[in-house]
Amino acid sequence: xxxxxxxxxxxxxxxxxxxxxxxxxxxxxxxxxxxxxxxxxxxxxxxxxxxxxxxxxxxxxxxxxxxxxxxxxxxxxxxxxxxxxxxxxxxxxxxxxxxxxxxxxxxxxxxxxxxxxxxxxxxxxxxxxxxxxxxxxxxxxxxxxxxxxxxxxxxxxxxxxxxxxxxxxxxxxxxxxxxxxxxxxxxxxxxxxxxxxxxxxxxxxxxxxxxxxxxxxxxxxxxxxxxxxxxxxxxxxxxxxxxxxxxxxxxxxxxxxxxxxxxxxxxxxxxxxxxxxxxxxxxxxxxxxxxxxxxxxxxxxxxxxxxxxxxxxxxxxxxxxxxxxxxxxxxxxxxxxxxxxxxxxxxxxxxxxxxxxxxxxxxxxxxxxxxxxxxxxxxxxxxxxxxxxxxxxxxxxxxxxxxxxxxxxxxxxxxxxxxxxxxxxxxxxxxxxxxxxxxxxxxxxxxxxxxxxxxxxxxxxxxxxxxxxxxxxxxxxxxxxxxxxxxxxxxxxxxxxxxxxxxxxxxxxxxxxxxxxxxxxxxxxxxxxxxxxxxxxxxxxxxxxxxxxxxxxxxxxxxxxxxxxxxxxxxxxxxxxxxxxxxxxxxxxxxxxxxxxxxxxxxxxxxxxxxxxxxxxxxxxxxxxxxxxxxxxxxxxxxxxxxxxxxxxxxxxxxxxxxxxxxxxxxxxxxxxxxxxxxxxxxxxxxxxxxxxxxxxxxxxxxxxxxxxxxxxxxxxxxxxxxxxxxxxxxxxxxxxxxxxxx
Numbered sequence: 001x002x003x004x005x006x007x008x009x010x011x012x013x014x015x016x017x018x019x020x021x022x023x024x025x026x027x028x029x030x031x032x033x034x035x036x037x038x039x040x041x042x043x044x045x046x047x048x049x050x051x052x053x054x055x056x057x058x059x060x061x062x063x064x065x066x067x068x069x070x071x072x073x074x075x076x077x078x079x080x081x082x083x084x085x086x087x088x089x090x091x092x093x094x095x096x097x098x099x100x101x102x103x104x105x106x107x108x109x110x111x112x113x114x115x116x117x118x119x120x121x122x123x124x125x126x127x128x129x130x131x132x133x134x135x136x137x138x139x140x141x142x143x144x145x146x147x148x149x150x151x152x153x154x155x156x157x158x159x160x161x162x163x164x165x166x167x168x169x170x171x172x173x174x175x176x177x178x179x180x181x182x183x184x185x186x187x188x189x190x191x192x193x194x195x196x197x198x199x200x201x202x203x204x205x206x207x208x209x210x211x212x213x214x215x216x217x218x219x220x221x222x223x224x225x226x227x228x229x230x231x232x233x234x235x236x237x238x239x240x241x242x243x244x245x246x247x248x249x250x251x252x253x254x255x256x257x258x259x260x261x262x263x264x265x266x267x268x269x270x271x272x273x274x275x276x277x278x279x280x281x282x283x284x285x286x287x288x289x290x291x292x293x294x295x296x297x298x299x300x301x302x303x304x305x306x307x308x309x310x311x312x313x314x315x316x317x318x319x320x321x322x323x324x325x326x327x328x329x330x331x332x333x334x335x336x337x338x339x340x341x342x343x344x345x346x347x348x349x350x351x352x353x354x355x356x357x358x359x360x361x362x363x364x365x366x367x368x369x370x371x372x373x374x375x376x377x378x379x380x381x382x383x384x385x386x387x388x389x390x391x392x393x394x395x396x397x398x399x400x401x402x403x404x405x406x407x408x409x410x411x412x413x414x415x416x417x418x419x420x421x422x423x424x425x426x427x428x429x430x431x432x433x434x435x436x437x438x439x440x441x442x443x444x445x446x447x448x449x450x451x452x453x454x455x456x457x458x459x460x461x462x463x464x465x466x467x468x469x470x471x472x473x474x475x476x477x478x479x480x481x482x483x484x485x486x487x488x489x490x491x492x493x494x495x496x497x498x499x500x501x502x503x504x505x506x507x508x509x510x511x512x513x514x515x516x517x518x519x520x521x522x523x524x525x526x527x528x529x530x531x532x533x534x535x536x537x538x539x540x541x542x543x544x545x546x547x548x549x550x551x552x553x554x555x556x557x558x559x560x561x562x563x564x565x566x567x568x569x570x571x572x573x574x575x576x577x578x579x580x581x582x583x584x585x586x587x588x589x590x591x592x593x594x595x596x597x598x599x600x601x602x603x604x605x606x607x608x609x610x611x612x613x614x615x616x617x618x619x620x621x622x623x624x625x626x627x628x629x630x631x632x633x634x635x636x637x638x639x640x641x642x643x644x645x646x647x648x649x650x651x652x653x654x655x656x657x658x659x660x661x662x663x664x665x666x667x668x669x670x671x672x673x674x675x676x677x678x679x680x681x682x683x684x685x686x687x688x689x690x691x692x693x694x695x696x697x698x699x700x701x702x703x704x705x706x707x708x709x710x711x712x713x714x715x716x717x718x719x720x721x722x723x724x725x726x727x728x729x730x731x732x733x734x735x736x737x738x739x740x741x742x743x
Contacts, residue, residue, distance in 0.1 A: 015201065021117050045099070079118070089106045100142045138152070154429055174572065214272070215304045217318070218266075219299065243264070273339075283301060301325065444483040502529040503525075512566060518562075608701050609671035609698060613695070641678055641682070645674070675696040697732050
């Protein structure tokens with residue numbers, strides 16, 4: 001029950017909350033500056049008194065942000081600050097003189113922040129709480145104004161509800177992309193990115209609690225021979241089953257991380273070296289007890305732990321576990337080796353179907369000199385320049401590259417699909433207002449909505465859809481502003497209530513577009529809002545500029561918050577399709593691109609070539625020189641691999657030292673030529689002082705033949721292993737019928 005009621009149900013939600021809170025902090029500060037300027041202009045209308053509770057709310061937010069990283073439940077601090085801010089806004093409305101219900105729109109700002117930061121159930125509860133608080137405040141603070149002008153409550157309440165919906169869509173996409181960014185596409189385990197977040201969290205927690213943290217590092221024995229003898233598909237099946245066995249053996253308490261290739265790691269909290277050895281023995285036995293995909297497989301493990309009472313130093317503990325792992329390999333494989341002081345007793349292994357022999361557990365003295373910690377090296381020189389060249393090829397002045405364009409279209413689709421309730425709420429309020437302010441106010445936004453939907457349905461067919469989407473958005477906002485401005489004709493002195501509606505579209509659009517587009521869009525929005533407010537009642541706007549400044553500040557705030565939330569989504573989207581070690585695209589991107597090429601080849605009949613590449617004897621590099629050197633070899637090899645390709649030809653890292661190249665519109669001769677140049681480039685100069693070579697297998701479709709990735713990949717994979725059997729450091733080509741393979 002307690003877990004269901006908790007704001008954050010796990011470490012992943014808490015990590016996202018903290019990260020997003022940090023991402024929106026700058027937007028929050030700039031928004032407060034804009035709102036403070038608007039509040040100063042409102043002093044002649046409402047007096048100084050309302051500024052006191054608002055200042056208290058700002059102070060509480062500042063204190064909360066200052067202590068956020070020093071408490072165990074930061075979500076409770078954030079929620080407390082958010083509730084306090086909403087209550088202070090209610091108090092400010094109650095203390096205000098004059099037409100105080102104009103200030104109800106202030107409730108929207110904390111709601112936008114909450115929708116971006118909090119988990120869905122907390123954000124939904126916040127919307128309900130804010131709606132009830134706005135209603136109660138209106139009835140208590142100024143019942144006479146509410147009776148005379150009910151739209152003083154209807155407009156800000158409808159705006160709050162309608163703007164929370166696109167904010168929720170942005171948040172949900174952010175959650176989805178974060179999950180994709182931290183999950184290994186092949187095994188379903190967590191990946192290096194997730195490991196980095198967890199390491200940082202455990203380092204912080206261990207400094208507070210002084211609890212020990214253990215590292216269990218596992219590596220499949222002779223996995224390279226599985227790939228060589230059975231093919232990559234069988235190797236992939238073994239990796240999937242290995243991950244499933246490890247997850248089953250550890251339960252849900254300790255997540256499994258895949259470092260790359262056949263290497264996995266488990267972080268054990270509040271665990272000493274003896275208990276960690278017991279866990280490693282259980283994992284070792286789980287892999288050995290029955291074949292994986294019909295293949296007898298074993299796994300070796302190294303174990304390290306932080307000293308009792310000392311902070312968790314991941315680099316040192318990993319280095320100890322890594323040395324212990326290689327000692328286990330040298331001692332015969334299929335065993336556990338522990339690093340630690342000799343006076344720590346070993347735990348008795350948990351019962352297994354196939355019990356682990358006691359001789360399989362080896363002790364290492366932790367006091368022996370450590371190898372350098374295997375930290376990930378920076379991407380190879382030239383990688384950033386290469387990425388920039390691709391941006392020039394595929395981007396525009398509005399979006400940077402195809403990834404940003406894809407994100408723009410995808411998020412726009414999601415927001416549009418989820419915005420139906422928001423549209424219903426908005427048009428319901430507008431139709432209700434038409435009875436009071438005239439039906440003419442409904443015509444411009446209704447016509448703009450029809451036109452917007454017609455244009456949006458054609459975005460996918462355009463080469464540069466970002467310009468069309470930006471143009472139709474600006475047109476729609478101009479039409480909305482015109483509808484609001486027509487309130488001018490409803491009475492001699494119409495209220496300046498409707499301009500707050502202008503911020504509804506800002507959140508989603510600011511999340512969709514990059515910074516340059518957001519700057520243009522928000523500026524246009526501010527201009528349209530100002531024009532609509534002034535046109536409604538020029539005299540009132542001149543004598544009470546605060547009534548105009550407040551919606552302008554809220555429009556700006558909505559743009560800043562939407563942009564911060566949208567940037568988070570696209571940052572994690574990039575991480576979800578890019579291998580963070582080599583900078584190449586990953587399996588997820590390969591699956592999407594191969595499906596796209598299959599569709600395109602079916603329509604056009606163009607040939608597609610697949611090149612499968614594998615570094616020769618890479619396992620020995622890791623064994624003899626360590627993982628840090630192996631990472632450098634992978635980075636430089638990936639850079640050389642990609643360097644010889646054109647912008648629309650992509651290379652993907654699909655496993656440890658395994659790569660795939662997709663070549664659309666390329667026949668067999670050209671594909672073999674590209675593979676041969678790549679082979680020569682890898683061989684050309686040593687990497688990290690090591691002579692490195694690569695084998696490549698090539699397969700292509702025939703002209704007019706449908707492209708089925710699995711089939712062509714299998715042919716290229718068979719050609720790769722023919723290259724391995726023929727002596728390595730070479731290219732082999734599989735003819736389209738797969739009946740023969742030519743070197």
